[in-house]
Amino acid sequence: xxxxxxxxACIKDLPEQPPDLDLPSAPxxxxxxxxxxxxxxxxxxxxxxxxxxxxxxxxxxxVIIGLDRFKQVNDTYGYAAGDLxxxxxxxxxxxxxxxxxxxxxxxxxxxALAVGNSDNGQAITALAEQIKQSLSxxxxxxxEEAFITVSIGISHYPSQGKTVCELIANAKTAMDQIxxxxxxxxxxxxxxxxxxxxxxxxxxxxxxxxxxLKKEQLILHYQPQIxxxxxxxxxxxxxxxxxxxxxxxxxxxxxIPLAEEIGLIHPISEWVLHRACAQxxxxxxxxxxxxxxxxxxxxxxxxxxxxxxxxxxxxxxxGLAPRWLELELTETIALHDIDAAIETLKILKNMGVRLxxxxxxxxxxxxxxxxxxxIHSIKIDRSFIGGITTNSSDAAITRGVIAMAQNLGVRVVxxxxxxxxxxxxxxxxxxxxxxxxYFFPPMPAKNIGHILLRQRETAAPSTCWSSQIxxxxxxxxx
Ligand code: C2E
Ligand code: MG
Ligand code: MG
Numbered sequence: 001x002x003x004x005x006x007x008x009a010c011i012k013d014l015p016e017q018p019p020d021l022d023l024p025s026a027p028x029x030x031x032x033x034x035x036x037x038x039x040x041x042x043x044x045x046x047x048x049x050x051x052x053x054x055x056x057x058x059x060x061x062x063v064i065i066g067l068d069r070f071k072q073v074n075d076t077y078g079y080a081a082g083d084l085x086x087x088x089x090x091x092x093x094x095x096x097x098x099x100x101x102x103x104x105x106x107x108x109x110x111x112a113l114a115v116g117n118s119d120n121g122q123a124i125t126a127l128a129e130q131i132k133q134s135l136s137x138x139x140x141x142x143x144e145e146a147f148i149t150v151s152i153g154i155s156h157y158p159s160q161g162k163t164v165c166e167l168i169a170n171a172k173t174a175m176d177q178i179x180x181x182x183x184x185x186x187x188x189x190x191x192x193x194x195x196x197x198x199x200x201x202x203x204x205x206x207x208x209x210x211x212x213l214k215k216e217q218l219i220l221h222y223q224p225q226i227x228x229x230x231x232x233x234x235x236x237x238x239x240x241x242x243x244x245x246x247x248x249x250x251x252x253x254x255x256i257p258l259a260e261e262i263g264l265i266h267p268i269s270e271w272v273l274h275r276a277c278a279q280x281x282x283x284x285x286x287x288x289x290x291x292x293x294x295x296x297x298x299x300x301x302x303x304x305x306x307x308x309x310x311x312x313x314x315x316x317x318x319g320l321a322p323r324w325l326e327l328e329l330t331e332t333i334a335l336h337d338i339d340a341a342i343e344t345l346k347i348l349k350n351m352g353v354r355l356x357x358x359x360x361x362x363x364x365x366x367x368x369x370x371x372x373x374x375i376h377s378i379k380i381d382r383s384f385i386g387g388i389t390t391n392s393s394d395a396a397i398t399r400g401v402i403a404m405a406q407n408l409g410v411r412v413v414x415x416x417x418x419x420x421x422x423x424x425x426x427x428x429x430x431x432x433x434x435x436x437x438y439f440f441p442p443m444p445a446k447n448i449g450h451i452l453l454r455q456r457e458t459a460a461p462s463t464c465w466s467s468q469i470x471x472x473x474x475x476x477x478x
Contacts, residue, residue: 031105035084040441042104042112044166044418047386049101049114053157060101060157061118063130064084064171065093066182068149069107081141085148092134096127104320110175112168118156121188128152128186137220151178152186160189165253202258208244209255209264215270217243221442224451225294225413225435228427233455235292236324237435238276240268256298265298270310272296274408277325279319279445284320287450290410292324296355299332302340308347315353322352328379329355331363342372349374356413360401370408378405382436389421401431 026225029041037045044239046062053060067073067089074082086109099105102114113131118124131152138145153175170189176188211220222236242250259265273295280293294324301307315322327348345355356377357369361384370378380401387394398414405412414426417436426434440451 021410023328034087034105036090036111037102037104039104039106040424040437042102042106042114043164043168043211044437045102045104046114046167049116049429050157050162050164050167051387051390053100053116056117058117059119059159061115061124062112062167062171063115063128063131063159064153064168064175065113065135066151066153066175066179067109067135068151068179070148073146077141077144077146081146084141085146088139089135089148089409092137093131095134096131112171121156124154124156124188125186126155132184132186149184151175151183153178153189155189156184159318165251188259194296197432204247205250205255205258208247209242209259209262212242212244217245218268218271219243219444220272221444222279223431223435223442224440224447224448225292226439227433230432233451234290234433235282235294236448237294237328237442238272238279238296240296241273241442260298260300265300266304269298269301270314273310273314275391277280277314277320280324281318281320283449283452284324286449286452288456290324291452292326292354293320294326295329296328296358297333297434299330302333302344303337304331307344308351311348311353312351315351323354326354326356326377328358329373330358331369338372342374345374359415361397370404375410377411377413379413379415379435380431385414385416385422385426385436386418388425389419395425398426399429402426402431405432406430 018158029037029038031038049060052058067085070082070085071083086105090105090111093103093113096113101116102112106112115124115127132150133148134147138147140146153171153173155161155167155170155174157167161170173193174187174189177190177193178185216401220238221241222238224233225235225237226232227234231384240252240256242252242255244250257266259268276293280291283291297307298405303308311325311327314320315325349355353372353391354376356379357373357375358379359381360378362381363369378401380398384394384398384401388398389395402412411432413433413435414422414431415435417423417426417438419438422436423434423438
């Protein structure tokens, strides 16, 4: 079948596939309906395209394609027919694969195409027209012709976005603009128009955030941290998500800075700390009594007295012993009042709580802070890990940070491990722990519960994995 060939061709050039985890929580990186990469995988592919474009000083474009009024197809012909239209659309889009670095279904009726080396706006306009034409050819459903139009939003690297998040958000903004103004067309992202939309979105989020806690729209996901000696999940990091009923899942990267700006970070952080401690205490009571819980702190929490009391209360209320809580701080805490921050950290350390420096290497004075902060672990930022097998500077910096951490006697955790090559590199330099999509994405508590159970079944003393971790590690072992 031609579709399968196309799919195979599209997957062939991808980085290593995630391991087949055979768990309820196993991350699916391919869209089940179309076989195309899903949003998670696409973000990684786009990251690679961007690195390539940056390395070669080239432009690139992100094209987001939304099928117009797709709901009507479902309503008129039924969901099975809707599924067929999505599959047929993905086959038609796969023909444009040759011109792109990646094609994906982002979800629902929305697809995305990353186009490498796209210096020429005219060429992208021509491509958008071809896509429009291709998808406007009627689909045959039960002998009837169904017509579909598409709205296409485009963002250009580097002029209309420099990061994966910016490019996706900007192309989506352009697509939404087309949808608001009659559909069936394409549009390049316009920063001026965006500015006014952004202030509208910001106002909307700001207002909604005030009620998010009360309406129970905030939830915690947990991402495993794997010990490279034992192969076991030793800890999890609590990562906040906002499930907005209309806007969908909103990333903490968007709403945490907003919460900080409008002062809501304090009640939100309090909730996170209580929730995370209670969850870990529950896991401990179920017998998983050596699991650590990492919680991110905002720098603003250091500018207000009472952080140590808040931590004490969360521990006391949950019954969790302090050593199973790790607080992740970024170097920005010192921008407020470094002496006060160090005092608070000392109190927390004396309470028995662990302290980790997050996103290590991205601040201005990482080394200075290492001297001052009484920390237990360093988390190497994923921007370095992403390049360790392709960029000699990233590799040298990562090796250096691991060696430094070992000499200082602190644990070192690599963030954002996405493939086996990175894992082999990190293991060969005796990095202590790893965290990343290669193992597990952030996931709901119940999925972590499954992993813990599986781990306990596999790690009976007679089969304890103290020896060499096989190359296929970790999927086979967990
Ligand atoms: P962080 O603490 O550095 O968390 C790691 C981020 O990397 C998470 O993004 C996680 O989903 C993502 N990640 C993990 N593995 C991979 C991978 O293999 N590849 C890639 N590309 N990304 C990976 P997330 O959940 O969107 O969180 C973003 C940031 O928001 C966090 O960065 C943290 O600074 C902040 N944040 C999240 N939850 C909280 C919270 O409860 N309180 C505060 N103050 N900040 C939070
Ligand atoms: Mg963190
Ligand atoms: Mg981090």
